[in-house]
Amino acid sequence: MKHLVSPYLLAGHSIAPGSQKNFELPAFRLPTQTMISLPISVIHGQKPGPTLGLCAAIHGNEINGIESIRRITEKLDPKNLSGTVICVPVVNVYGFMSDSRYLPDGRDLNRSFPGSNRGSMASRLAFLFRTEVIERCDHVIDFHTASSGKKNHPQIRCDLTHQSSFNLAKVFAAPLIVHSKTISGSLRECAASTDCSMLVYESGEPSRFNQRSVQIAVEGCFRVMRRLKMVTKDPEAKKGKSVICEETRWIRASRSGIFLSHVDLGDRVKNHQIIGSINNIFGKPLSNIRSPYAGVLVGISTHPSVHQGDALIHIGKQNPSL
Numbered sequence: 001m002k003h004l005v006s007p008y009l010l011a012g013h014s015i016a017p018g019s020q021k022n023f024e025l026p027a028f029r030l031p032t033q034t035m036i037s038l039p040i041s042v043i044h045g046q047k048p049g050p051t052l053g054l055c056a057a058i059h060g061n062e063i064n065g066i067e068s069i070r071r072i073t074e075k076l077d078p079k080n081l082s083g084t085v086i087c088v089p090v091v092n093v094y095g096f097m098s099d100s101r102y103l104p105d106g107r108d109l110n111r112s113f114p115g116s117n118r119g120s121m122a123s124r125l126a127f128l129f130r131t132e133v134i135e136r137c138d139h140v141i142d143f144h145t146a147s148s149g150k151k152n153h154p155q156i157r158c159d160l161t162h163q164s165s166f167n168l169a170k171v172f173a174a175p176l177i178v179h180s181k182t183i184s185g186s187l188r189e190c191a192a193s194t195d196c197s198m199l200v201y202e203s204g205e206p207s208r209f210n211q212r213s214v215q216i217a218v219e220g221c222f223r224v225m226r227r228l229k230m231v232t233k234d235p236e237a238k239k240g241k242s243v244i245c246e247e248t249r250w251i252r253a254s255r256s257g258i259f260l261s262h263v264d265l266g267d268r269v270k271n272h273q274i275i276g277s278i279n280n281i282f283g284k285p286l287s288n289i290r291s292p293y294a295g296v297l298v299g300i301s302t303h304p305s306v307h308q309g310d311a312l313i314h315i316g317k318q319n320p321s322l
């Protein structure tokens with residue numbers, strides 16, 4: 001028996017079953033009266049199924065997800081899709097254009113949820129994105145990179161105690177799953193207050209496409225879509241298993257100087273192992289950096305010049321029992 005699927009309606013647009021439509025959702029005007037709008041792509045399947053949201057560049061300069069979403073949509077065939085995929089490859093459009101994490105009012109969009117249609121620019125944009133996109137979704141994958149001056153090993157951040165999100169994180173199978181409690185005002189906190197399960201994928205550094213990060217993101221998303229029975233074929237994914245870190249710690253510079261790392265992303269380190277040093281400008285070592293426990297490298301600073309207290313190396317402690 002053939003299931004009947006209705007056209008998908010979003011922001012005045014109608015997307016027929018088995019088709020894809022790209023359009024713009026007006027968001028706010030610049031002082032010049034130029035309208036800033038969110039690019040949206042809806043892929044509406046021929047068959048019924050869940051709604052999956054894919055969004056990137058909530059932090060405008062974290063752009064790996066833009067390329068990940070492009071490659072996912074390129075491989076998705078709406079005729080063979082069950083359910084609907086709503087893609088917003090750039091949420092913070094202003095930040096993307098100005099290569100900035102923030103909005104022009106200096107606010108962080110990912111600290112502005114759930115938002116309000118009577119609040120600041122960031123709050124209004126959060127409100128628009130939440131009400132028009134997020135609240136329609138059963139599951140959301142939000143793509144990020146490290147912040148400025150750092151890079152991250154490919155990882156899913158989720159609250160390991162939120163069972164549906166943790167289960168989906170294991171299906172995604174990035175090299176790492178890192179336990180992280182929700183941050184106040186974040187999209188993840190907003191989703192956690194609803195039935196929506198949400199994954200945050202973090203990989204690479206700002207303002208760069210990193211092909212390995214993108215490839216892992218595409219493979220992970222297809223694994224998730226296959227588990228949700230949205231696709232039957234899996235064009236990318238091989239089986240994978242994540243290292244699960246229940247705790248992480250940033251090692252900070254004990255003094256100012258030139259930071260030299262002896263390790264790189266994903267490396268395993270031993271307890272008390274020397275993993276880097278801080279030298280003076282003539283190359284004389286001033287202090288060694290030791291790992292506080294046995295673990296795996298989650299993130300690292302990309303700036304050699306450091307001040308005392310700067311975050312240098314992010315190490316995760318594995319929980320092999322999870």
Ligand SMILES: [Zn+2]
Nearest residue numbers: 059062144145
């Ligand atoms: Zn981010």
